[in-house]
Amino acid sequence: MSLFNKQLLKFLILIGFTSHLSAAPNKPPECVGIPLQAEFASGVGWSMCLSLDDEEGLSIHQLKHRSSGQERRVLGKASLSQLEIVFDDNTQPPSFAVTRGGLGGDKLLKLSPKDCAGGQLYPEASDRRHNLLCARTQDAGLLYRYGYQAQRQGAFFEVFSISQATASQTYTQRWRFYETGVIEPAIGFSGKMPRFAPAHLGFGRAIADADEWALGFSAYLGWRLDFDLGQDANNDIAEEINSRPSASRRHKSLSTEVLSAETSRSLNPELKTSWRIKDADERNEFGQAISYELVPSQYHQSNGDVRGRPWLKYDVYFTRYRECEQHASDNPRQAGCARNVLQASQDQEPLERTDLVLWYKQNYHYLPRSDDSDYLSTDWMSFQLVPRDWTAGNPL
Numbered sequence: 021m022s023l024f025n026k027q028l029l030k031f032l033i034l035i036g037f038t039s040h041l042s043a044a045p046n047k048p049p050e051c052v053g054i055p056l057q058a059e060f061a062s063g064v065g066w067s068m069c070l071s072l073d074d075e076e077g078l079s080i081h082q083l084k085h086r087s088s089g090q091e092r093r094v095l096g097k098a099s100l101s102q103l104e105i106v107f108d109d110n111t112q113p114p115s116f117a118v119t120r121g122g123l124g125g126d127k128l129l130k131l132s133p134k135d136c137a138g139g140q141l142y143p144e145a146s147d148r149r150h151n152l153l154c155a156r157t158q159d160a161g162l163l164y165r166y167g168y169q170a171q172r173q174g175a176f177f178e179v180f181s182i183s184q185a186t187a188s189q190t191y192t193q194r195w196r197f198y199e200t201g202v203i204e205p206a207i208g209f210s211g212k213m214p215r216f217a218p219a220h221l222g223f224g225r226a227i228a229d230a231d232e233w234a235l236g237f238s239a240y241l242g243w244r245l246d247f248d249l250g251q252d253a254n255n256d257i258a259e260e261i262n263s264r265p266s267a268s269r270r271h272k273s274l275s276t277e278v279l280s281a282e283t284s285r286s287l288n289p290e291l292k293t294s295w296r297i298k299d300a301d302e303r304n305e306f307g308q309a310i311s312y313e314l315v316p317s318q319y320h321q322s323n324g325d326v327r328g329r330p331w332l333k334y335d336v337y338f339t340r341y342r343e344c345e346q347h348a349s350d351n352p353r354q355a356g357c358a359r360n361v362l363q364a365s366q367d368q369e370p371l372e373r374t375d376l377v378l379w380y381k382q383n384y385h386y387l388p389r390s391d392d393s394d395y396l397s398t399d400w401m402s403f404q405l406v407p408r409d410w411t412a413g414n415p416l
Contacts, residue, residue, distance in 0.1 A: 053081060063087070160174040178194065212395055238384070242361070250301070272292075348361045
């Protein structure tokens with residue numbers, strides 16, 4: 021890390037260990053897991069609790085953002101709630117890396133100082149192993165510039181862990197918390213290219229000789245974002261924002277819609293759509309509702325209605341909080357709770373002024389390349405949660 025960045029940015033890590041956090045509406049903002057604070061010289065800061073859960077792996081709890089001298093809660097819990105892998109020939113049933121294999125426990129790889137250059141490694145409490153989590157600050161590049169008159173460099177705070185989910189597949193879970201207030205979850209796909217017999221001819225590409233082939237695969241990510249904006253976790257509102265082109269495609273019109281009941285949505289490459297979660301009561305200095313906006317990525321990857329797997333039908337879901345609905349699919353059978361997020365959204369319970377959960381599905385398709393042999397180049401899937409009207413002006 022540069023000397024400038026060391027002076028610009030500092031963070032304080034406090035370590036404490038207890039049992040796994042169980043989110044609940046209006047739960048006091050206690051920290052269970054690894055308490056962590058990141059503070060920038062600009063006065064902007066983050067505080068959160070981290071846990072390495074047996075199923076989800078790296079999870080974020082009680083995330084708070086501080087700017088303009090005021091700290092507000094953003095998320096109660098955020099995690100990768102499902103990761104489904106299907107090979108292109110479809111001869112094997114899909115694997116559920118979260119609920120049936122798990123990304124935590126003995127799947128977590130021990131990190132070395134080289135893995136966490138410029139940062140610090142931390143332990144995981146449940147089994148007393150060490151160096152499973154990296155936390156560090158990084159330069160984010162140019163925040164803004166106007167000619168020769170104004171410019172500013174920024175930074176972000178990053179946490180990540182790495183899981184060896186199967187013999188061939190390695191996943192890096194990474195969360196970045198920017199000085200601007202942006203939150204960026206990401207999954208990095210890597211590992212060793214699996215090899216198959218010639219019976220799979222036509223679904224892959226030769227990698228060593230005519231007797232060995234590699235298959236492409238699809239990965240479906242289900243993110244669970246339990247928003248608890250501000251002081252009250254039970255008064256959030258979901259709003260859809262559409263930018264729609266005219267028939268001539270010479271101009272666009274903006275429309276917004278409050279989602280009054282549990283629902284689901286699909287992405288459309290022809291229509292720019294985003295969703296924001298806003299607080300029903302808390303306002304910035306100009307009287308605007310504080311909110312965070314989901315900005316989807318890679319619209320072209322949207323692939324809904326995969327037969328036999330209901331949770332893949334839509335890209336975005338909104339549901340009321342239920343403790344037993346922790347995963348996008350493959351939830352345990354329990355009275356009053358849905359097995360998957362599609363079933364949960366079809367209840368259509370009132371959504372306004374409630375403790376709501378946003379579920380975001382992403383798709384990733386890998387096609388083998390000769391230059392990947394034998395180790396897959398890391399490909400990243402990410403998206404952003406962007407503050408909207410969090411403050412009356414730019415604190416930077």
